[in-house]
Amino acid sequence: MHTAEIRRRFLDHFEQAGHTVVPSAPLLFDDPNLLFVNAGMVPFKPYFLGQETPPWQTATSVQKCVRTLDIEEVGKTTRHGTFFQMNGNFSFGDYFKEGAITHAWRLITGSVADGGLGIDADKIWVTVLHSDQEAREIWRRVAGLPDERIQDRGLLDNYWHMGVPGPGGPCSEIYVDRGPEFGPDGGPVVDEDRFLEIWNLVFMQEEIANVRAKDQFDVIGELPNKNIDTGMGLERVAYLLQGKGNLYEIDEVFPVIEKASEVSGRTYGKDHADDVRFRVVADHVRSGLMLMGDGVTPGNEARGYVLRRLLRRAVRSMRLLGFEDPALPLLLPVSLERMKASYPELEADFPRIEQIAYAEEDAFRQTLGKGTQIFESAAVKVKESGGSGLSGEAAFTLHDTYGFPIDITLEMAAEKGLSVDEEGFRSLMAEQRSRAKADAKAKKGSHADTTVYRSALDANGPTDWQAYTTLTTESRVQALIAGGATVPVLGAGSVGEVVLDRTPFYAESGGQHADAGHLQWDGGRAEVLDVQRPVRGLVVHQVRVLDGELTLDAPVEAVVDAEWRLGARQAHSGTHVVHAALREVLGPTALQAGSYNRPGYLRLDYGWSGALSPDQLHGVEEASNRALRADLPVTAKTMSLPEAREWGALALFGETYGEDVRVVEIGGPWSRELCGGTHVDRSSQIGTVVITSDGSVGAGNRRVEALVGIEGFQYLAKERDVVRQLTDLLKTQPEDVPGRVNDLLERLKAAEKAAEKIKAAQLLGAAGDVAASARDVGGVAYVGHHAAGAAGGDVRTIALDIRKRLADRPAVVVVIGDAGDKPAAVVALNEAAQERGLSANDLIKVVGAQIGGKGGGKADVAQGGGTDVAGIPAALSAVEAALAR
Missing domain, CATH: 3.30.930.10 (Bira Bifunctional Protein; Domain 2)
Structure with missing residues (x-):
């Protein structure tokens, strides 16, 4: 069955x-x-x-x-x-x-x-x-x-x-x-x-x-x-x-194992280690599919990190099975075929899901490439030092910093005849988990105790919430809370929480910031700092009492800041408009994956791989503003969740909906989303939409930011003023500014190159005089030179030029530059000096000890850097003393 x-x-x-x-x-x-x-x-x-x-x-x-x-x-x-x-x-x-x-x-x-x-x-x-x-x-x-x-x-x-x-x-x-x-x-x-x-x-x-x-x-x-x-x-x-x-062999899971077996050439049921890998692949591919289907995207924190770990463990396991090509494009569709019978919405949403998953695998494959380079470097150092094993700390750094799985570290180490300190690695992992658990426990503790709010809800019932219909209400104080406990009074200057029987304040939710405003009563006034819903049905206002005392059962007038609410409505409606514009320009897979808006500002995360071209970004901005110019009606309707889905309303990922939902439309089907926020009445009231940035927030996800309303106009006005100043300075027209600035930059680069050549020629011109100043120290010709203003490349050139001029005798040359107030040192020895048992690699360490840095290299040339320019004279003297010994 x-x-x-x-x-x-x-x-x-x-x-x-x-x-x-x-x-x-x-x-x-x-x-x-x-x-x-x-x-x-x-x-x-x-x-x-x-x-x-x-x-x-x-x-x-x-x-x-x-x-x-x-x-x-x-x-x-x-x-x-x-x-x-x-x-x-x-x-x-x-x-x-x-x-x-x-x-x-x-x-x-x-x-x-x-x-x-x-x-x-x-x-x-x-x-x-x-x-x-x-x-x-x-x-x-x-x-x-x-x-x-x-x-x-x-x-x-x-x-x-x-x-x-x-x-x-x-x-x-x-x-x-x-x-x-x-x-x-x-x-x-x-x-x-x-x-x-x-x-x-x-x-x-x-x-x-x-x-x-x-x-x-x-x-x-x-x-x-x-x-x-x-x-x-x-x-x-x-x-x-x-x-x-077992559960891995049922009809919803085993087909992924069969596909993995087919493409890897390994057989399930023959080897325990391979069987574990097959099961990891099957479980994690299905879990990843279901998580992405419910709106989770890969990331480095919380839910996103869990998904990222599942997908990467699946890819890693396929690699350990001998399959190194992209695996998810072969496996994810198989899992979809088995799960869509129970969850048909997965098929409709699969273009978005596969886009996210395949981008994550591509990113992980690049990570594996970088991790391999780091591993190779670490392995070389172990062998050069005569060791036989990679330290637990090195393995942990590969895992934690570069995302390099320990299984692959073990595999590659074995190929090179090296062991890995697994016990040390596991110990560091355990320490990390302990810190994470302690942090999670602390965070959980800050949310878990809602007893005082539940008591307020039980005693008085749910808050009569009127944010959609009014900006002011005549209300009564039902509970006062401070320090996690109920109190009888909040005095002037104190900060606490207030539960009212009714309120016009919007409580933060759905990405919309809470309303600002105030409470006022006979003899007093309080500023509303925040509004939240700690338990369902209860609206709680965090306030700072400015004047008087606020007491239980006191009648108050709750007043939302009208300008604040207008800006919030513009921003939330603007978020819907930008979302619809993204889908219009990029296609239906550009679905919102999170948002935040406050008066005048909106931020929207959406599923997409790769940066948007300037034309695409301009297209989204133009589509948004065309919707504003069209003065589209903005309406809200309440219906059942199945009705909303049938109607084509978008349910945004990460949100939780009840039996009845509120659907907000802008221009009919052009923008139709489930939303509990506050909105303008017509799209023209948003004023303007100005996109200020678009960037990556993880594999398969991007973030667009925009300003709306008066804030958008102010942003454009500042840009206009900057352009006006440039046209005045450059004596040109606005459309010619980019060309003129580009010409200036090219001329500046050319001038800098010419100056560098002159400087290099001057430094090399002085090399003959510096070489002539060589002194006999311990049987070798020693030159210790402070090249003022020289950077690393010039320092090396000078040192090698001086060494060439001293080819007739054993010579040690130390040159230290100080460009940018950072010492850059080069030690160069000729062959005759090396035959005396001297090494540039040893002497650069003497230099580093004096300038607050380190370096390395070979016996003939070594280089390094430091942080202490004042230590340069001491460094030159220390090398001379070492040669004398």
């Missing part, structure tokens, strides 16, 4: 049982504590935590998930994968244990002909919490399971909670016996390879507090509404029903 068919049967089963089918949330979910959705229940957390009222009593979903904590273990075991799908059914105060068990039993044991999965009931075992006799009795009664196939387990295995105070409860796990060839008998408590867990039913019935560990917490009471949360691993069920040994 294909994976997509299992998915369909699961959803159909619960839909027929009255559940609402909820589409999978994007992998990028609005949760500050998660990089990606990592469990099927994540999108439902607000309902389980009581932060929001669920729109349905029962629901079902197949949720896309990504876990990357064990990324290094992928392929080494049959259990670890990064992307997976979690089937789930949920009840919010509707059915409880018996309903959950009954639904699960009917699906897994129901006949294939009737829409079930057809698993043999005699092969099913379950576990329950040792104290949950109710669940045991239901399994006996509903499923007819004998006691020996219902096994007790403790809190560590069969109790679920989120790790924080809140809901919790016992769970019951469903296992399938795969047979004696997979391990010993005795049920899941004996062996979890033979007895494969496929489904976990969580019975959320208790409120817990004082959570100390997974099995250490206090139960403080029963939940008023008992809920059900289940999770069935789709990939596990697939490889069970398809008769495969």
Whole structure:
């Protein structure tokens, strides 16, 4: 049974049982504590935590998930994968244990002909919490399971909670016996390879507090509404029903292994090391496809770094399999063919996805080239020093600074007969991970505690948010917060947070900066510094009290700065216009991948490989301003997400949308996007769009910046003034300025070259006099010369010229220049001096010690530099003293 068919049967089963089918949330979910959705229940957390009222009593979903904590273990075991799908059914105060068990039993044991999965009931075992006799009795009664196939387990295995105070409860796990060839008998408590867990039913019935560990917490009471949360691993069920040994061999994954085997010439199943590489390729290509499909782009931080690592590990593994040509163009389409049955949107978006992926592979191949050069240099130094191994620090630098994988370092070192200090490398990697975890923990801590905001929401309900309709509201203070706790008053000069019953202020979201403005009341005034939504439904204003005292329950007038809001509306609408113009000029793959706007300014990241030509950039700017001149209507409509997608509205990557969404149109279908921001009424109100820059922000991604409104006019006015000043200085017309400036630059370059020639001739002309000043030191002719104003190239020329003039005797020449206040030194010895046992490479180190630098070279010529010009006389004297010794 294909994976997509299992998915369909699961959803159909619960839909027929009255559940609402909820589409999978994007992998990028609005949760500050998660990089990606990592469990099927994540999108439902607000309902389980009581932060929001669920729109349905029962629901079902197949949720896309990504876990990357064990990324290094992928392929080494049959259990670890990064992307997976979690089937789930949920009840919010509707059915409880018996309903959950009954639904699960009917699906897994129901006949294939009737829409079930057809698993043999005699092969099913379950576990329950040792104290949950109710669940045991239901399994006996509903499923007819004998006691020996219902096994007790403790809190560590069969109790679920989120790790924080809140809901919790016992769970019951469903296992399938795969047979004696997979391990010993005795049920899941004996062996979890033979007895494969496929489904976990969580019975959320208790409120817990004082959570100390997974099995250490206090139960403080029963939940008023008992809920059900289940999770069935789709990939596990697939490889069970398809008769495969692991998740890498199911129909959605194995075709990538087959393609990798075909192009590499290696066979899957013959060599463990190669099998690991094949599995890494298959897992990471699929995970990369799904992440890019949800809008993640490769980068050096957070989600982008995870994607970059997945793609590069896949490419690296193909190289280790002996395939050195571009691999993703061959593998990614194979994964698309297998995944589009469940996620048809991937096919429509594939031109953008492949553009990003192939650009990342090209960049990584260049990185491999650079890393190879660095490695070769490090290997030569090891051999020259008589060593036999590359240090852990060198391997770590290759990995961390140049992105050079340790596997390739090990491979290349072995080819040269060198070892690598893997223990030292792993130690440095562990230190880096520890720092990263500590940093992540610190960042998480700054976001995680929302207790005070939840309390305000529970006590007063959601904020009446009126940002779309007005700039002022008569409001009442519902909560005052300072230092993470509620306070009764905010005094003059203090900074704190204010929750109002209603507000006209736009809270920062969707790339739009928060509104500016003020609160005023009888006897006081406060400046609004920031506006955020720390929990859904609650708008919180950060304020600085300017006069008076702000107290609880005080009536206030909330006033948005009208000029600020106008600029913000112009910038946000301008962002939509520039996005549409990019797609008009470049094509549909130029999709927005992130944005930021504030009054007068916008920044938009978009998927594209390669720099835009001047004509393309001008085309985007002209298309934008033509839209402004056309005075296009700007409208907003609210509809369901499926309706919006059918209507052709663009859902921007990285954003999270609810059941109902707001679609903003500019000129009808020309620009139609899901957006919660504030906008102008007609495009002409944007004023102007002036593109100020376009540059790369990573492989396959670029960033355009622009000014709008009065800020755009001011920018153009400054440029006009600069041109006017140039025309006055050059006595020419504006259109002739570039030519005149180019002529001046050419003349300046010619003059500089002439001056350099004159200077070089003067320096060389003095070389004869300098050579004549040679003194006998230790039996050799020594010249120590400070060439004032000379740079590195001139210094070398002078030193070699002087050495040539002293060919009749052993000679040592040291010349040090000081151009740019940086010493540049050259030591030159003739053959006769070298026969005396002297070396330029040794003497340059004597020089370096005095001028704050270092250098190197061969026995006849060595050169170096430093930082201390004042040390030049001491350097010349030190060489003389060394020769005398």
